Amino acid sequence: MIQRFAISICAAALSLTTASAWSQKKYGPGVTDTAVRIGQSIPYSGPLSSYGTLGKAQLAYFRMLNDQGGINGRKVELISLDDAYSPPKTVEMTRRLVEQDEVLAIYGTIGTPTNTAIHRYLNAKKVPQLLASSGGTKWNDPKNFPWTMAWLPTYHAEGRIYAEHIIKTKPDAKIGVLYQNDDFGKDYLNGLKEGLGARAAQVIVAEASYETSDPTVDSQVVALKAAGANVFVNLASPKAAALAIRKAADIGWQPVQYLVSISSSVSQVLKPSGASAASGIMTVLWLKDTSDTQWAQDEGMKWYLDFMKRYYPEGDPNDLMVGVAVSSAHVMAQILRQSGDDLTRENLMRQAASLKDVSPPLLLPGIRVNTSPTNYAMIESMQLARYDGARWTRFGEIMGRR
Missing domain, CATH: 3.40.50.2300 (Response regulator)
Structure with a gap:
């Protein structure tokens, strides 16, 4: 049975990185003066159902934005469907989202084999496949697959x-x-x-x-x-x-x-x-360990723990996957902000490929999200850490592009 989660998010105008985005209203599928619709498939059931918390956390994040006024004067509907981490089911759910629900973009679908199953379809249809929850190297291929961009470090x-x-x-x-x-x-x-x-x-x-x-x-x-x-x-x-x-x-x-x-x-x-x-x-x-007391006075961690208490109290704030999901939602919100009134699929990808020093609250100090038209890898920095029986202790330098 398909599980369907939908939320509506009111939005207020926020500043854009480029004035041209405000020049005139241009809409793609799923967009009106008052709404924008995006979709995803998540394993709420099946062998990797523990990953379902990512979808629930992202729904909670957008619900928070609703209460705060949201993004650029529009309601946002995130349609989150269960694919049980089964590639054939992912294809079925994605085709439904694109062809029946007419979403502007596919966002945050979980898994390498599942994203692989919809990779060519979405690029052929010129539908953004944004912040795929996978670290597959093949997602950073803007020349051959310009409509696909992943969230995780490779x-x-x-x-x-x-x-x-x-x-x-x-x-x-x-x-x-x-x-x-x-x-x-x-x-x-x-x-x-x-x-x-x-x-x-x-x-x-x-x-x-x-x-x-x-x-x-x-x-x-x-x-x-x-x-x-x-x-x-x-x-x-x-x-x-x-x-x-x-x-x-x-x-x-x-x-x-x-x-x-x-x-x-x-x-x-x-x-x-x-x-x-x-x-x-x-x-x-690459993210702060939410269970580590060293971050107790960190402003980003304070925000996160308050968010969890208010909007996702049934979730585990110390679950790494929740931190990954909330950080992803932060970046997706930034892409929508930058798109302004040009909410076409083409401009959404342009904005996704021009992120500059975006800093979700849980990223480690010194790590930022940067993209370009020739490099779709959102995060390329990581730091080694060792578990001491209670927490992760980082050591050495941050490695990779910051």
């Missing part, structure tokens, strides 16, 4: 960072890799291998994949230990990542561990794994 770049750190700190590394058997996991794996370079074939002693429908990853973790790995690179989505960390502890395997940022939630992954099991794991961060 998995490929993240994999390279882990490889660089392993090379510098573990000369005797024997790497075991767990990865999700789809574009999501393979992009991370390819980045890791590229970062390792010619030595990849020698230092990666075992690779183990899993399907999103698998109830456990126990056998995969046992196989990685049996291969003699002393470094465990955990390229898994949250549920599988937590199971793998727990299993490694249960079988007495104590390798150096790296965990992908998409699964680095303290409350949803590390604490369920057990403090002792997760202690010492490394990841990269």
Whole structure:
């Protein structure tokens, strides 16, 4: 059964970055003098239903904007449909949004395989595919796919960072890799291998994949230990990542561990794994850890916690995914502001490709959102961090373009 969530957001005029956007009213599908409609598909059910909190948080964010007056004098309707993280269902939901609901843009659809399923369709129809919740490298391809732009830092770049750190700190590394058997996991794996370079074939002693429908990853973790790995690179989505960390502890395997940022939630992954099991794991961060008391007096964190209390009280403020979703919604709102009264699909993409130093409240200091017509990667900066059993402790320099 399709779950459909819709909200209306009143809006008040806000300043634009260019005066030309105000010159005359130009509307695309789903836009009138009083309304603009966008849509997304989210796994509210199925094996990755935990990701449903992203859609709920984004609906809450726009509901907040409604109460505050909103964006540029218009109501905004976000239509959020359940695709169960099934690519065929994503196609069905997206076609419905474009052809029946006539949305101006597709926003925030979750997943690499799901976004891949609608990638060519949306570009052929010239419908913006904005802030896709995926870090696939292929989304930054404005020459061949000018209508697609992702939100997350690329998995490929993240994999390279882990490889660089392993090379510098573990000369005797024997790497075991767990990865999700789809574009999501393979992009991370390819980045890791590229970062390792010619030595990849020698230092990666075992690779183990899993399907999103698998109830456990126990056998995969046992196989990685049996291969003699002393470094465990955990390229898994949250549920599988937590199971793998727990299993490694249960079988007495104590390798150096790296965990992908998409699964680095303290409350949803590390604490369920057990403090002792997760202690010492490394990841990269680009958002403030919402469970970390070091940010207690930070203005952005204060805003976020107040937002959660008022607009999404049923959500977990310490869930990394909620912070990712709210930050994404902040950027989508900025794109709409910059578009002014030229709410055509073409101008929406122009504005999305001209973001300058946008700073959602939860981004780490020194990290900003910047795009250009030739570089669609919204975030290219990350910092290594180590879990001490209670929180992530950042170390080293911010890496990548700021």
